[in-house]
Amino acid sequence: MGEALIAAAAVLAAGGAVYLAAAARVIKQYERGVVFRLGRLLGATRQPGLTMVVPVVDRIRKVNMQIVTMPVPAQEGITRDNVTVRVDAVVYFKVVDPAGAVVQVEDYRFAVSQMAQTSLRSIIGKSDLDDLLSNREKLNQGLELMIDSPAVEWGVTIDRVEIKDVSLPDTMKRSMARQAEADRERRARIINADAELQASKKLAEAAKQMAETPSALQLRLLQTVMAVAAEKNSTLVLPIPVELLRFLERGRSEQESAPEPRPHRDPNPPVEDPAAPAPRADLADPDGAAPPAQIPDPFGSASPAGLADTPGSAVPPGLDDLSGPGAVLPPHRTPDAPPVAPPFPPVTPDNPTPTE
Numbered sequence: 001m002g003e004a005l006i007a008a009a010a011v012l013a014a015g016g017a018v019y020l021a022a023a024a025r026v027i028k029q030y031e032r033g034v035v036f037r038l039g040r041l042l043g044a045t046r047q048p049g050l051t052m053v054v055p056v057v058d059r060i061r062k063v064n065m066q067i068v069t070m071p072v073p074a075q076e077g078i079t080r081d082n083v084t085v086r087v088d089a090v091v092y093f094k095v096v097d098p099a100g101a102v103v104q105v106e107d108y109r110f111a112v113s114q115m116a117q118t119s120l121r122s123i124i125g126k127s128d129l130d131d132l133l134s135n136r137e138k139l140n141q142g143l144e145l146m147i148d149s150p151a152v153e154w155g156v157t158i159d160r161v162e163i164k165d166v167s168l169p170d171t172m173k174r175s176m177a178r179q180a181e182a183d184r185e186r187r188a189r190i191i192n193a194d195a196e197l198q199a200s201k202k203l204a205e206a207a208k209q210m211a212e213t214p215s216a217l218q219l220r221l222l223q224t225v226m227a228v229a230a231e232k233n234s235t236l237v238l239p240i241p242v243e244l245l246r247f248l249e250r251g252r253s254e255q256e257s258a259p260e261p262r263p264h265r266d267p268n269p270p271v272e273d274p275a276a277p278a279p280r281a282d283l284a285d286p287d288g289a290a291p292p293a294q295i296p297d298p299f300g301s302a303s304p305a306g307l308a309d310t311p312g313s314a315v316p317p318g319l320d321d322l323s324g325p326g327a328v329l330p331p332h333r334t335p336d337a338p339p340v341a342p343p344f345p346p347v348t349p350d351n352p353t354p355t356e
Helices: 003-021 098-103 106-125 130-132 134-154 170-213 213-229 242-257
Strands: 024-027 031-037 049-054 058-062 069-080 086-096 156-167
Touching: 003 024, 024 031, 031 098, 031 130, 058 098, 069 156, 086 106, 086 130, 086 134, 098 134, 098 156, 106 134, 130 134, 130 156, 134 156, 170 213
Parallel strands: none
Antiparallel strands: 024 049, 031 058, 069 086, 086 156
């Protein structure tokens, strides 16, 4: 009898141990337990620690309450300014309602991932390229709101969303590099121009100061010579003072601006003979030059040299008879004057060529 009782107690103890092993569950600190009894959700979630469920009747599902880091695959889209880009992001979320995350959605991780991809593609189409590159904080906030709106019903809250990388085409990268280079060059030119302006002002003040004290220019020249000589080279440069060049230029300008000397006037100008005939118009130079001066005939005859002024002499064609009534007499000759013998013999049939 006693042995039977002991055996029954041992069986009950073994059965109780098996029951406890099947009913006991351990929930970690970062987890919560959702219990379904015969498929029906129990009202309260199980807290961390040891908890008991009815074997075969109850089923418990543990839900992770930690923040989950989920990378969003790169999405390719066209921005509002028609630039093709590839953007990838990362989403940080956590479960705040374990029962809702289990009951409301089949797989809340997959649902959040798909919602993040669609929201990222939508935010790319609504933004400009400059916003994607420089104004990411605003885009991150908009992307977070777009994902968090449907996730609240699933018992999930979005902690933050970050755009991780923006991939651009190679042509766009080269264009942006040229733009950045041009902007840098513009800033460099502005800085150089500003430096030149400040330097010119300082040099103008120094020039005024040296103009008041000319010896300062000479001292500056000596300092320059000392600075060049301190380098221990064989070439010594001696600059020419600017004042010397100005002095030479001033003297040259005065020489060029001096008036030209007037021509000397002869006190005894030659007196023209009123009896002298006027020059013939047909002997004038067609270019307007004065006719050559007439050479007086030493023999007092206007006939060409070598021709006799006699009645029997031959006269070249084209010449008028100087002894006629309408003949034009040379100056200093009267109609009654006897003819002058020519210096050469007359031209005759026997002597066609005059010789000496």
